[in-house]
Amino acid sequence: MKGYFRFITESNGFILLHILFIIAILFLLVTGSIFSYRNEVHITETQVEQIHVESLFQMSRLKYVKEQMQNEEILQTASYDFPNGDVDIRITHLSEAYRKLQFHINPSNQESLFTVNHVIKNEMFRE
Helix, strand or coil, X not given: CCCCCHHHHCHHHHHHHHHHHHHHHHHXXXXXXXXXXXXXXHHHHHHHHHHHXXXXXXXXXXXXXXXXXXXXXXXXXXXXXXXXXXXEEEEEEECCCEEEEEEEEEECCCCCCEEEEEEEEHHHHCC
């Protein structure tokens, strides 16, 4: 076996092999960090969007309850405009004990529409 692997056994080739190995590991680490950062940015944007939708839901629910307490007849539909978006509420099921409300939430600066189904007791509207 005469010198088939001179490029590895010679000092210049041996150093080159180690450098290539270190560069490959650094490339994998940097690439992994970039993908991880992009994923974290996407998750953060999604969580902020969820907070906006949840706040719109809570504000419209509270406003609907206040309006219903002031009115004697049952509000079948309601529509609210907030600075963060628009909310439309419809009753999908009505019984003596509860109401099933459907919230259509359209946050501003977004093209998506969210639908939330919510059951609320009728006792809440009595003072």
